[in-house]
Amino acid sequence: xxxLDGVTVAYRGRxxxxxxxLRISAGERVALIGPNGAGKSTLxxxxxxxVTPVAGSVELAGRPIRAMSRLAIARTIAVVPQQAILPFAxxxxxxxxxxxxPHEDPFRGAGPADRAAIAAAIERVGLGHLLGRDARxxxxxxxxxxxxxxxxxxxxxxxxxxxxxxxxxxxxxxxAMDLLVDLNERDATTIVxxxxxxxxxxxFFPRLILLDHGRVVGDGPAAEVLxxxxxxxxxxxxxxxxxxxx
Amino acid sequence: MTMRGxxxxxxxxxxxxxxxxxxxPVILGAVGMVVLAVAVVIGVAAGSVAVPLGDTVGxxxxxxxxxxxxxxxxxxxxxxxxxxxxxxxxxxxxVGMGLAVAGATFQGLLRNPLADPYVLGTASGAALGAAxxxxxxxxxxxxxxxxxxxxxxxxxxxAVTVVYRLSRISGIAPMTSLLLxxxxxxxxxxAGLAMAMYLSGSGLxxxxxxxxxxxxxxxxxxxxxxxxLILGATAxxxxxxxxxDGLLLGEEAAVHLGVDVRRERAILxxxxxxxxxxxxxxxxxxxxxxLVVPHVVRIAVGPQARAVLPLSAIYGASLLAFxxxxxxxxxxxxxxxxxxxxxxxxxxxxxxxxRTGYEL
Numbered sequence: 001x002x003x004l005d006g007v008t009v010a011y012r013g014r015x016x017x018x019x020x021x022l023r024i025s026a027g028e029r030v031a032l033i034g035p036n037g038a039g040k041s042t043l044x045x046x047x048x049x050x051v052t053p054v055a056g057s058v059e060l061a062g063r064p065i066r067a068m069s070r071l072a073i074a075r076t077i078a079v080v081p082q083q084a085i086l087p088f089a090x091x092x093x094x095x096x097x098x099x100x101x102p103h104e105d106p107f108r109g110a111g112p113a114d115r116a117a118i119a120a121a122i123e124r125v126g127l128g129h130l131l132g133r134d135a136r137x138x139x140x141x142x143x144x145x146x147x148x149x150x151x152x153x154x155x156x157x158x159x160x161x162x163x164x165x166x167x168x169x170x171x172x173x174x175x176a177m178d179l180l181v182d183l184n185e186r187d188a189t190t191i192v193x194x195x196x197x198x199x200x201x202x203x204f205f206p207r208l209i210l211l212d213h214g215r216v217v218g219d220g221p222a223a224e225v226l227x228x229x230x231x232x233x234x235x236x237x238x239x240x241x242x243x244x245x246x
Numbered sequence: 247m248t249m250r251g252x253x254x255x256x257x258x259x260x261x262x263x264x265x266x267x268x269x270x271p272v273i274l275g276a277v278g279m280v281v282l283a284v285a286v287v288i289g290v291a292a293g294s295v296a297v298p299l300g301d302t303v304g305x306x307x308x309x310x311x312x313x314x315x316x317x318x319x320x321x322x323x324x325x326x327x328x329x330x331x332x333x334x335x336x337x338x339x340x341v342g343m344g345l346a347v348a349g350a351t352f353q354g355l356l357r358n359p360l361a362d363p364y365v366l367g368t369a370s371g372a373a374l375g376a377a378x379x380x381x382x383x384x385x386x387x388x389x390x391x392x393x394x395x396x397x398x399x400x401x402x403x404x405a406v407t408v409v410y411r412l413s414r415i416s417g418i419a420p421m422t423s424l425l426l427x428x429x430x431x432x433x434x435x436x437a438g439l440a441m442a443m444y445l446s447g448s449g450l451x452x453x454x455x456x457x458x459x460x461x462x463x464x465x466x467x468x469x470x471x472x473x474x475l476i477l478g479a480t481a482x483x484x485x486x487x488x489x490x491d492g493l494l495l496g497e498e499a500a501v502h503l504g505v506d507v508r509r510e511r512a513i514l515x516x517x518x519x520x521x522x523x524x525x526x527x528x529x530x531x532x533x534x535x536x537l538v539v540p541h542v543v544r545i546a547v548g549p550q551a552r553a554v555l556p557l558s559a560i561y562g563a564s565l566l567a568f569x570x571x572x573x574x575x576x577x578x579x580x581x582x583x584x585x586x587x588x589x590x591x592x593x594x595x596x597x598x599x600x601r602t603g604y605e606l
Contacts, residue, residue: 050501074504081499087357088549090494097550098491102504108486111551150495154503 002047003024007056009042015044018214019056026157029184029191031201034211036236040194041138041162041213048160049073075104078154080145080161081117089134096121097147099153118218121153124179136208140167148176152183160195161182166201173197177204179187198242201241202226255577271553274546278560282339284568284578287333289463290327292571297323297331306332334464337472337579338570339563341461341529344476349536350543350554351483353520354490355511356421363522363536366428366515367405370435372526375401376456377442380449391468394456395527400524405435420495420511444501452581458580459530463572468528475524480559486514490551532582534589535562543594565589 002024009017024030030038045051046058049065058065058176060076068076078099085093086095099121100114110118122128125145130138135146144167151159159180161176163235165173183189195201202222209220210225212234218225228239291302301319304329308315348363356365365413375397382393413420413427443453489510492500497507525532539562540554547553567582569588573581 048502050498069504070501070506071504074502077502078460078501079499081495083503084495084499086494087353087356087359088494088551088554090549094273094548094550095495098503100489101492109550170327 001028001061001191004046005057005059005191007043007046007053007058009046009051009055011042015054016214017046020214020216022216023189023191026190027184027188028207029180029205030193030207030209031198031205032194032209032211033198033201038211040211042214044079044160044192044194045217048079059103062074065097068163071102071224073155074154076156077158077160078151078173080151080164082162083140083143083167084147086136089095089136090144092127092130092135092138093118093122095135096149096153099150101153102156112192117153119150119157121149124152125230126175132194133167136172139168141172143212144168145172145176148179152179157188158192159191159192163194163196165195165197173200180204200233265469268442270552271547271557274543274557275560276287278557278564279565282560282567285564285571286335286339288339289567289571293326293331293574295323297327301505302327329466333466333469335567337461337469337528337597338463338567340469340476341525341532342535342563342566344426344480344562345566346539346558347480347483347534347555348518348521348525349562350491350551350558351478351514352536353540354493354551354554355423355514356551357493357496358425359541360426360537362533363518363525364531364533366424366519367409367431367435368402368519368522368526369531370432371405372398372402372523373453373531374435374439374442375399375458377439377446377453377531380446381442391471393525394452398456399523399527402526403498403519405431406410406515406519406523409478410512419560421510424515425592455580456530459532459582460573460578460580461529462578463526471495472528476521479520479524483514483521484555486510486517487555489514490555491549494549515574520590530570532566532583532585534548534582534585534593535566539565539590 002022004020004022007017007020008015017126020043027090032043034040040128041114043052047069049058051213052066054140059066060073065073066242083207097110097114097118100110103116125148127145130142130146135143138146145166148161148164151161161180163179165176170178180191180193181204184191193205195205207222208218208220208222208225210230218230231237231239231242263467268428281586287299287302287306289301290306297305297319301323304315304317305319305324307313309316309324309328345363349361352361352365353359376394379392379394379397382404409424409428411430412518413423413432443450446453489500489505491509492505493507495503500507540558543554543557543561566585569584570581572588573579573584576584
């Protein structure tokens with residue numbers, strides 16, 4: 001589904017992602033982990049076509065991403081936006097509805113199928129109690145859930161998330177992870193998530209990709225990728241401080 | 247979070263939640279069309295020579311709809327209505343529509359509630375162009391437009407082009423860069439305008455009258471020249487509602503929702519600038535319509551461009567038509583003064599009672 005060959009991304013001449021080869025098959029559930037500045041978010045930007053690599057190639061569903069229109073990419077990959085600032089008062093359901101932009105008729109707007117997808121996303125993420133409220137008045141965590149629902153409504157075969165749980169309390173973290181597992185197992189959505197919480201990554205994701213200094217330094221199940229010497233080398237902390245529950 | 251997608255519950259939310267809200271823009275659109283029709287009739291009837299409402303409706307029905315109405319009015323009334331008042335009212339409608347749609351576009355594009363049609367240098371460019379035209383001792387008329395209107399139009403478009411080009415070579419985020427560049431260029435042009443006004447001597451009053459805006463000089467020919475431009479560009483803006491909706495969440499999110507942001511920004515900017523330039527050339531600088539109307543519409547129906555753009559068009563047209571009636575009844579005072587006096591308090595009132603705690 002996602003194929004990277006020798007991808008290098010540089011900002012102002014400084015390589016942030018270096019020579020990354022990666023295969024993610026349809027239906028996989030993958031967590032990208034690594035310390036700050038390891039290049040996780042940049043790698044995601046290359047996968048979603050937001051940045052163009054200086055070297056290497058990115059393919060989505062067998063097509064080079066350079067040859068795809070924005071609309072075609074948006075129908076293939078849904079990205080949970082980072083915290084968004086809305087310039088105007090916008091109801092929660094209207095924010096979620098934006099997820100249908102790649103699908104709806106550009107002139108007639110949302111049709112019955114779009115409205116059903118919006119309603120289902122709201123139901124699935126559990127936003128019923130927030131309907132009708134201005135999304136700008138919600139807490140950071142609630143807004144994060146609204147944006148998650150937007151991406152769910154987008155209903156693309158691949159769902160990409162960058163730190164989807166930072167503002168969530170413990171219960172919502174677990175619920176968000178459960179939702180990702182459900183989308184993956186029941187709807188066969190390919191999930192790629194950047195996570196800082198190694199515990200969540202280890203518990204909810206069968207495959208972890210560890211990045212350090214822009215390179216892939218570990219790829220496999222948690223027990224393998226999060227071996228004690230790796231944690232010491234990459235994160236620079238005593239593994240005794242990290243309880244992963246693997 | 248329910249782990250089983252409950253289709254029934256989904257349907258319930260679907261019908262219960264969206265139906266009422268979805269119908270609201272349609273209802274408001276219908277109400278707006280009635281308001282618009284009333285504005286036309288009153289706009290045609292009111293003035294220094296009052297034409298009775300019944301006669302006004304009769305003349306309009308007879309001449310525009312081709313209805314066989316018994317003629318109860320003097321021929322002079324028909325001349326006033328058809329040759330003086332109707333073109334004027336139609337011009338206010340077209341300009342009001344254009345300004346409101348351009349304002350909604352600039353606000354959405356720049357993601358800035360304080361944006362209006364004049365934000366990226368169009369106003370100062372047009373003003374400087376007009377002032378220069380007054381200084382040049384050439385008097386030409388093409389389609390009843392003078393040098394002043396021509397240079398105002400060119401000035402507005404040139405200013406936006408310069409702002410857009412300059413903004414692209416800066417290192418900061420495109421939207422911020424556009425706003426800041428617009429401010430800088432606008433300030434520079436304002437200095438030029440001040441200089442031109444200082445040098446204009448007896449032409450000062452003419453420049454000033456233009457800056458304040460008005461519709462006294464409306465005619466069918468002028469209307470016929472401006473309307474295709476404003477109507478066409480406005481319609482093209484409406485076809486790009488999806489891009490404006492995507493931008494609600496920011497540029498990056500818009501890209502992820504399938505919007506080619508760089509391309510759409512250039513297109514929408516060009517169209518909105520064209521509408522503004524044409525409006526400014528025909529009627530001078532009229533404030534508040536482009537700022538207030540889109541906000542009022544958003545408070546009523548939410549920020550989706552597909553609803554905001556057409557409703558802004560309808561209500562912007564009505565507002566300016568009514569404002570021009572007031573301006574006329576008060577002895578041809580500048581219509582920009584009227585829009586500000588009506589618009590500002592109404593806007594403040596709406597801000598206070600907006601249910602969702604509207605903030606700028």
